[in-house]
Amino acid sequence: MVEMTSTALPRRKPLVLRYPSVAIFLIILSLFTAVVTILGEGFGIGVISTSFIKTLGKTLCLCLAALAMDLVWGYTGILSLGHMAFFGIGGYAIGMWLMYARTEIIVRDSLAAAALPPTPQEISDGIATQIFGVVGTSEFPPIWSLAHSFPLQLAAVVLVPGLLAFVFGWLAFRSRVTGVYLSILTQAMTLALSLYLFQNDSGLRGNNGLSGLQNLPGLEDVPQSTVSILFFWASALALGLGYVLCAWVVSGKFGSVIRAIRDDESRVRFLGYSVEAYKLFIFTFTAVICGIAGALYYPQAGIINPAEIAPIASIYLAVWVAIGGRGRLYGAVIGAAFVSLLSTWFTGGQAPDISVGFYTIQWVDWWTILLGLSFVAVTLFAPRGVGGLIDRFTERRAPDRHGADLGPDLGSLQEREADK
């Protein structure tokens, strides 16, 4: 009897062995990166266009944001519909430096021809006029006071979303706002932020947003085909690291606690865990991930404006994770990659229009309807998402909570036997 007990002890194996999906994911991601590099224009044979490389790089960033969404929704059960706000803030934070530094170079060049060397004030005024002329001012708003410094703006990519999420989460979770009310609150947050940024006196160029972000200061001579590959690599690296980090967080006891919070949060309180602290940790952590993903996304997109933070963006994020399959990390990646690439294809005008005699279906308009229908279909017919289809091959089983037991008696089919 004693021997039986000791063999049943769960042994702690390395992360990669406990979660083979981590190793498989990293291998697929590296292969994908290698293939794209070879086929790309920057270092390879040039089969894939630079703009498509940028699309792929952006997709990897969206996958990273989806990972964060899966952590907060799929694992912890907080349906946040505001995580793209953090993504956008990350983009704005890096965008401010990119725009400032590049404009500074242009201004210096244009003033170099003058008889007297320009004073720092002249340079600063020149940059401000260049950047803010479009919104009718020529003075730097206070929010730009750190824009000259790359390290500080880089810190802002992490700190601003983290701080906003921390304050928002602290207020919301402490008041025990849950479920649909929390979702509405997060929607309100992202909507308020986007409306604020739309104003010209927000200091971030209103509805013009920040542009020209694809031009890296100091790398003017490097062609975009190379820059795009560099960003693609950075995005792949961030996604790989993010995946391992998320897998580490959801494995082990921490993962056990957050899944328990998702399933029955009051029970977790009576076990002595501070549910609010855990939710706050996950909310802030995922906001930081989204900020980093956004900081990598927008230099590839080249432009960011307040519409990017509109509530619909965060809803799309939730739809990707739902279609991919929540509660599993690779599900989120599959969902985000699959749906966002498909969306690019349909809305980019490449999908052939379908003529049904009296009416022509134009995919640019009909894509949202198709997406909505597929969301409904997934919810009805594959509640575990596209990622759930992988279970059919690995025969991963979850208990049918409402059906018959596998068998209550000793000697009945057990989970580990059923796995084989």
Place this chain on the structure above:
Amino acid sequence: MSTLLEVSGVSVSFDGFKAINNLTFQIGPAEMRAVIGPNGAGKTTFMDIITGKTKPDDGHVLWGDKSVSLLSMTESQIAQAGIGRKFQRPTVFEDQSVGENLMLALKNKRSPFAVLRFKPSQSDHEKVAQLAKEIGLEQALDRKSGELSHGQKQWLEIGMLLAQDPQLLLVDEPAAGMTPAEREHTTDILVEAAKTRAVVVIEHDMEFVRRLNCKVTVLHEGSVLAEGSLDHVTQDEKVIEVYLGR
């Protein structure tokens, strides 16, 4: 005898209905107590107040040697202070294995950062195995707890309660839905636990209460109606009236 938990003059009302009315209750550090009473007597609300789920309108709830007030503490702080609770309906985390459920409950640091760095030690594994054996689930450590039978879930929850190593166990109808043999085993576990800690059992079933062989508190309309041995309270005129009707 020193007091572990002291509830004095506690009242709570929901929309004008007095669920608990000037309730006073005490229990010592190693004592078994059964709380009985008809439906709506306030038994579960009584537990809700002790565990912090419901805040009373009036009264004091004092805990431990230092007589700390539990009223200003959150549920999780109260649980960390050493009060464990088993619910009426078994609530285990069905999506997780029996071993994970027990490991979750096992007394260890509870803060997010400590849990993030947590690695179960050999002694943690041994404790889990030992507990699983006590509750008859040593063969089921790797099974999802959602697959367990109702009685096994009840036991798993009792095991999780013991894993927290609380000084006070609040147990709501532990024997509901169990076979006679399972009931007997449950009685043994509770009696054993009461040797080193305080145990409060809410139960409807008089046979079960008799087997616990302990002091009984009868609740009625939110107050204590009678207290004493089972024989004493069952002969009490008022108790007979409440239970049998006029």
